Amino acid sequence: MAKKGLARWISHLDLVRALERALRRARIPVALSRGHNPLPRVSFASALGLGATSEAEYFDVELSRRMPVSAFTVALASQLPEGLELLEAREVPATSPSLGARVNLAAYRVTLALSDSGAREAFRAAWTRARTAEGLVIPRHREGRVRFLDARPLVHSLAIAESPDGLELRLDLVLDPRGTVRPEEFVAFLAQEAGIDLPPDAIRVHRTGLFRQEGERRRLPWELY
Amino acid sequence: MLPDNRSEATPYDDILPRVTRPARYLGGEWNAVRKDHRSVEVLFALAFPEIYEVGMSHLGSMILYHELNLRPDVACERVFCPWIDMEEEMRRRGLGLHALESGRPVAEFDIVGISLQYEMNYSNVLNLLDLAGLPLRADRRDAGHPLVLAGGPCAFNPEPLADYLDAVVLGEGEEVVHEVVDAFRRWKRAGKGRDALLRSLAEIPGVYVPSLYQVDYHPDGTVAEVSPKIAGVPPRVVRRALPRLDDRDYPTRPIVPYLETVHDRAMVEIFRGCTRGCRFCQAGIIYRPVRERPADRVQELARELVGATGHQEVSLASLSASDYSAIEEVARRLVDEGVGLGVGISLPSLRSDAFSVELAHQVQRVRKTGLTFAPEAGTQRLRDVINKQITSDDLRAAVESAFRNGWRTLKLYFMIGLPTEDYPDLDGIAELVREVEAAYRTVKRGGGPPLKLSVSVAPFVPKPHTPFQWEPQLLLEELRKRQEYLRRRIPRRVRLSWHDPELSFVEAVFARGDRRLARALEIAWEGGAKFDSWSEHFSYRRWMDAFAAAGHDPRWYANRERPREEVFPWDHLETGVSKDYLWQERRRAWKGELTADCRFAACPGCGVCDRLGLSPVTGHAAAGEGS
Ligand code: SF4
Numbered sequence: 013m014a015k016k017g018l019a020r021w022i023s024h025l026d027l028v029r030a031l032e033r034a035l036r037r038a039r040i041p042v043a044l045s046r047g048h049n050p051l052p053r054v055s056f057a058s059a060l061g062l063g064a065t066s067e068a069e070y071f072d073v074e075l076s077r078r079m080p081v082s083a084f085t086v087a088l089a090s091q092l093p094e095g096l097e098l099l100e101a102r103e104v105p106a107t108s109p110s111l112g113a114r115v116n117l118a119a120y121r122v123t124l125a126l127s128d129s130g131a132r133e134a135f136r137a138a139w140t141r142a143r144t145a146e147g148l149v150i151p152r153h154r155e156g157r158v159r160f161l162d163a164r165p166l167v168h169s170l171a172i173a174e175s176p177d178g179l180e181l182r183l184d185l186v187l188d189p190r191g192t193v194r195p196e197e198f199v200a201f202l203a204q205e206a207g208i209d210l211p212p213d214a215i216r217v218h219r220t221g222l223f224r225q226e227g228e229r230r231r232l233p234w235e236l237y
Numbered sequence: 238m239l240p241d242n243r244s245e246a247t248p249y250d251d252i253l254p255r256v257t258r259p260a261r262y263l264g265g266e267w268n269a270v271r272k273d274h275r276s277v278e279v280l281f282a283l284a285f286p287e288i289y290e291v292g293m294s295h296l297g298s299m300i301l302y303h304e305l306n307l308r309p310d311v312a313c314e315r316v317f318c319p320w321i322d323m324e325e326e327m328r329r330r331g332l333g334l335h336a337l338e339s340g341r342p343v344a345e346f347d348i349v350g351i352s353l354q355y356e357m358n359y360s361n362v363l364n365l366l367d368l369a370g371l372p373l374r375a376d377r378r379d380a381g382h383p384l385v386l387a388g389g390p391c392a393f394n395p396e397p398l399a400d401y402l403d404a405v406v407l408g409e410g411e412e413v414v415h416e417v418v419d420a421f422r423r424w425k426r427a428g429k430g431r432d433a434l435l436r437s438l439a440e441i442p443g444v445y446v447p448s449l450y451q452v453d454y455h456p457d458g459t460v461a462e463v464s465p466k467i468a469g470v471p472p473r474v475v476r477r478a479l480p481r482l483d484d485r486d487y488p489t490r491p492i493v494p495y496l497e498t499v500h501d502r503a504m505v506e507i508f509r510g511c512t513r514g515c516r517f518c519q520a521g522i523i524y525r526p527v528r529e530r531p532a533d534r535v536q537e538l539a540r541e542l543v544g545a546t547g548h549q550e551v552s553l554a555s556l557s558a559s560d561y562s563a564i565e566e567v568a569r570r571l572v573d574e575g576v577g578l579g580v581g582i583s584l585p586s587l588r589s590d591a592f593s594v595e596l597a598h599q600v601q602r603v604r605k606t607g608l609t610f611a612p613e614a615g616t617q618r619l620r621d622v623i624n625k626q627i628t629s630d631d632l633r634a635a636v637e638s639a640f641r642n643g644w645r646t647l648k649l650y651f652m653i654g655l656p657t658e659d660y661p662d663l664d665g666i667a668e669l670v671r672e673v674e675a676a677y678r679t680v681k682r683g684g685g686p687p688l689k690l691s692v693s694v695a696p697f698v699p700k701p702h703t704p705f706q707w708e709p710q711l712l713l714e715e716l717r718k719r720q721e722y723l724r725r726r727i728p729r730r731v732r733l734s735w736h737d738p739e740l741s742f743v744e745a746v747f748a749r750g751d752r753r754l755a756r757a758l759e760i761a762w763e764g765g766a767k768f769d770s771w772s773e774h775f776s777y778r779r780w781m782d783a784f785a786a787a788g789h790d791p792r793w794y795a796n797r798e799r800p801r802e803e804v805f806p807w808d809h810l811e812t813g814v815s816k817d818y819l820w821q822e823r824r825r826a827w828k829g830e831l832t833a834d835c836r837f838a839a840c841p842g843c844g845v846c847d848r849l850g851l852s853p854v855t856g857h858a859a860a861g862e863g864s
Contacts, residue, residue: 018247021259026495033267033493033547036578044579052579063254091547093267093493212254 013069015060019095024059027069030093035073038087043074057111057222057233058118058187061194063212066219067099068119070233072111102234112189115233117168119184119221120195124203125214126178131206135179136172138206143167150193150201163193163201168225178214187222248335248342252326260495261289262323264315264337267493268545270302271338272312278425279418281305282336282346282383284316286353286361287770292317293492294500296554297389298352301410303488311418314338315492316349316369318361321768324368334368343369348421349383350414351402353391356747357740357775359398359758360766362387366401373759375403375448380431384421392445393476393523394701394807397750397758399447404438406445407810408476408523409509411485413443439470443477445810446470452752452806458793460751460804475811476523478849482509482530489541493548502550502583503542507535507567511556512834512843512853514624515613516826517655519700520556522819523812525845526853527836532563539571543580551575552583559588559596560836562856568600589627591634598642607646607689608639614655615665621829622657624822629669636673640680646689647673653719654697654711656826663719666692667726674728692727694720695736698745701807702814704822709798710745713738739777740769745795746784751806754794757787813845 015027022030032052035042044050053074060066081101089098108114126132142148148163168184183195195217203210223230253259265271274280283302285292292298292315305313314336319327327333334343343349349369351362363373366385372378375385387395388406395405406413420441424434439446449470453461465472479485491503508529511521530538539551551571558564564584571582582600587593589610597608612632614620620627639647651666670692677688696716699708711719716738727733747754761783768774784791799805801820808816818841825832832841836857846852 018263018265021253021263022495023260026260026497029497030267030493030495032549036547036549036580037544039544050579062259093495094265213251 013066013071013092014097014099015064015066015069015095016097017065017095019093020063020065022095023062024056027060027096028054028056030096031071034088034091034093034096038091040073040084040087041075041077041079043076055110055112057115058192060219061196061217064120064195064217064219068219068221070111070115070222072104074106104234108236111233114236115222115224116187117184117223117225117230118187118192118219119182119223121218121220122181122183122195122199123175123216123218124178124181124199124210125216126208126210128208131208132174132179134206134208135202138202139170139172142202142205143170148201150197161191161193163198166191166193167198246340248332248340249323249327252323252330252332255326256323257320258496261317261320262337263495264340266495267547268490269315269338269492270306270313272306274312274339274341276309277312278310278422279312279348280341280346281311281313281418282316282343282349283313284343284349284351284365286318286351286358286365288320288768289317289494290496290498292352293494293496293498295352295354296504296506297410299488299491299504300485301350301414303486303491304411304414305418307486308415308418310422312338314341314346316343316365318365318768319368321774324364324767327368333370334365344371344383346383347425348418349385351385351387353387353389353395353398355770356391356397356744357770359747360762360769362398363401363759363762364767367762374400376400378403378431380434384434386417390519390523393519393810393812394749395445395447395810396752396806397747397754399752400755402447403435404444404446406477407443407474408812409478411479413441413477416441417444436467436469442475445474447752450809459799460806460808462804463806463809473809473811475848476813478524478813478851479509479528480851481854482506482528483534487538489538490545491542493546500552501548502552503539503546503548504552504554505535505538505542506530506555507553507558507561507564508555508855510853511560512836513557513560513626514822514832514834514841516622516624516704516822517613517652517697517700519703522702522814522843524556525812525814525843526851527560528851528854529562529856532567532856535567536570536574540574543575543578549579550581550583552585555586557586557588558584559590559593564596565599568596572600589635590631591638594635594638594642594644598638607648608644609648609650610635611650612669613650613652614658614662615651615667615669616662618829619655619658619662619665621831622826623655624826624832626831626834632669633672633676636676637680640677645677645686648691648693649673651692651694652697653694653723654716656697656705656708658697658711658719660719660722663723664726666694666723670727670731674731687730689732690730691732691734693734693736694723696738696741698741698748700748701805702812702819704819704826706749706805706819707799707801707803707823710742710795712792712796713742716741737772737775740772740775742791742795743769743775743777743780746791747794749805749807750794754787754789757783757789760786811848813848815844815848818843 042052055072057070085101150161150163152159166186168186171182173180305311316336366373385403387402388410392405420437435446438444439449449466451466452463455461510524510527515521613625699705764779
């Protein structure tokens with residue numbers, strides 16, 4: 013599913029609810045969880061940060077009754093609100109492990125509005141320093157306490173290119189069940205290291221893919237069977 | 238014109254990364270209606286003076302949105318108050334308020350219709366007009382500005398806002414809103430001045446144009462007379478009401494918000510009005526008589542709503558769901574239909590009796606959320622005074638049934654400072670709480686998980702058009718004293734929550750206020766008053782300073798017992814219930830005499846059916862006798 017335009021301001025929780033409602037409107041027979049409070053069995057691979065767009069929002073929907081993929085696609089696509097677009101659906105065995113457990117890499121395109129060439133150089137230099145000697149230790153503030161996250165093992169790769177009004181980053185981040193670094197968090201950290209002022213609206217994050225990376229091999233979530 | 242790139246951008250794009258919950262300001266939700274402005278004649282902004290999550294839970298607004306957008310000649314769009322952080326960013330950048338659907342500035346709309354649900358939203362009304370870039374005062378607006386309309390329960394005494402509103406609609410809006418739009422269209426085509434518009438609006442039954450009325454005062458400050466300034470303007474304005482709910486189309490495709498709203502569910506209005514006759518309750522007067530929607534229609538609507546929204550919960554909305562004549566059958570049918578689809582039914586506003594608990598048990602087969610009872614008063618004597626027809630036996634049976642059926646989360650609502658209340662009545666509240674706890678121990682035989690009991694206490698606020706409209710509110714010091722008295726008598730394990738007495742005091746001032754309060758309101762707003770219904774934003778000091786600066790004694794409005802013959806600032810605005818009936822009810826209250834519900838007994842003669850040419854529409858045996 014793609015998340016475009018204004019839908020980027022829909023939080024992950026709200027997105028999940030919107031999808032559940034779209035599935036209900038589409039009369040798709042979604043399996044319900046057992047227990048006192050039966051919930052539709054829908055699960056996302058990885059939550060996208062508020063403000064980011066994406067062309068790679070993968071989710072599993074468990075059905076109580078088998079239906080043709082084409083029927084599913086047609087029914088759901090017509091019920092998705094503006095900005096959410098169903099790109100493709102595929103059938104996977106109900107026994108397969110959860111999506112979250114299958115993917116381990118998220119690819120982003122991050123654009124930074126940086127008109128000043130000095131600032132662009134400083135940003136590049138900050139990355140060169142961070143990836144080498146000085147490390148990449150990001151402070152996290154929560155409830156008045158600071159914790160430090162060593163983000164180096166979580167940044168798989170970063171390529172920086174010039175764009176008409178700033179920089180364009182190709183950023184691949186590791187999704188580790190023990191912790192991940194958010195793209196905007198990583199970029200804000202580098203900007204701070206570089207001593208540049210990057211207001212929140214100068215960063216645009218777009219997710220381009222979710223993968224399972226094993227050695228050199230990179231597969232899409234549904235190529236894993 | 239409709240901006241083509243609406244789905245990609247809002248007027249606030251630069252701000253959204255900096256504010257909490259940006260989804261409040263997006264529009265474009267499922268079922269939102271977006272029209273090409275070139276194809277319509279009238280742009281109507283439906284404004285709710287609260288934040289999105291509150292406003293989007295309001296069924297009445299959704300009904301009007303639907304009514305208006307059914308018309309090909311109207312585009313109706315939504316406007317809410319931006320939250321504090323958003324307002325700061327908007328003001329810093331000089332950005333005005335825009336409508337959600339098109340992103341067009343509110344100032345460019347033809348009509349701004351404001352929903353008045355609560356007196357403590359009045360500061361937000363001013364803030365909303367100001368953020369929209371409109372002159373606050375009606376007499377400073379001209380033909381180039383939108384017409385500012387208001388409706389809702391507070392419209393029955395809109396006097397404190399009289400200087401700011403162009404016209405006020407009394408009662409149910411479904412029909413009259415069309416008449417207003419039609420009059421507006423004719424005026425727009427004729428190209429006349431603002432006065433001509435106001436005059437033509439004043440001719441529509443149910444529409445009140447405050448600027449066309451003169452208010453004269455006695456030397457003691459009370460109202461001597463409210464009279465039309467010019468011929469052709471009716472001396473009294475009578476409320477509008479639908480004879481039958483199904484006369485109008487129902488919004489079966491309501492907007493589905495992304496954000497979790499206060500009532501995040503599909504709503505079917507099962508009936509309107511309530512004639513239980515609680516003497517403090519304004520809703521029990523201004524929506525009379527009871528008009529039920531046929532059971533089959535309720536079921537059809539629920540089905541359509543789920544199909545069009547995908548909500549997983551349907552709520553049967555009314556002032557008292559247990560009083561719907563076919564409630565058991567409708568609830569059972571809907572529950573059966575919803576099981577398997579994962580769609581649940583909720584019944585807000587249940588009576589405090591065993592019947593209602595059984596009903597809640599039926600519908601909450603899967604999810605068991607907490608139960609809420611509103612005994613309102615702690616002793617039978619006081620419950621008789623307010624005509625809350627619930628006995629201690631009813632309550633005991635309700636509570637026991639709840640515990641036997643597996644509930645252990647219970648909330649009780651009470652008021653303090655009701656007319657004739659004395660300290661033994663407060664003891665009664667504490668006694669009732671102890672009885673509930675004891676009942677839990679008995680049912681669970683001392684075992685089981687702990688009971689989660691919460692008690693919510695609000696000071697009584699006398700409201701216009703009720704039998705208690707002559708009553709003083711208790712002085713603030715006395716309210717605080719009683720609050721403290723009660724606090725000491727409620728065990729600590731009970732979660733006790735209080736409605737701010739200071740806030741209730743200001744609410745009481747405006748509820749029965751007059752036009753002269755406009756000044757105080759404006760001063761408070763200039764001093765930063767907004768979101769006053771949120772106690773963390775309410776500043777008692779600011780309001781007291783504003784009253785002082787405007788030269789008003791707030792106690793004169795809130796704490797004064799009004800004599801029988803006093804002319805009220807709202808007397809020329811009729812709900813249909815006669816003032817004599819209200820006075821008679823007040824006298825019965827003092828004697829502790831009960832008045833029966835006209836659905837189950839003979840009509841006690843409130844007068845509404847005669848005055849409005851209506852009769853109750855219910856499946857109950859005694860109904861339909863009229864007055
Ligand atoms: S006039 Fe009589 S029947 Fe009609 S609402 Fe009033 S009390 Fe009920």
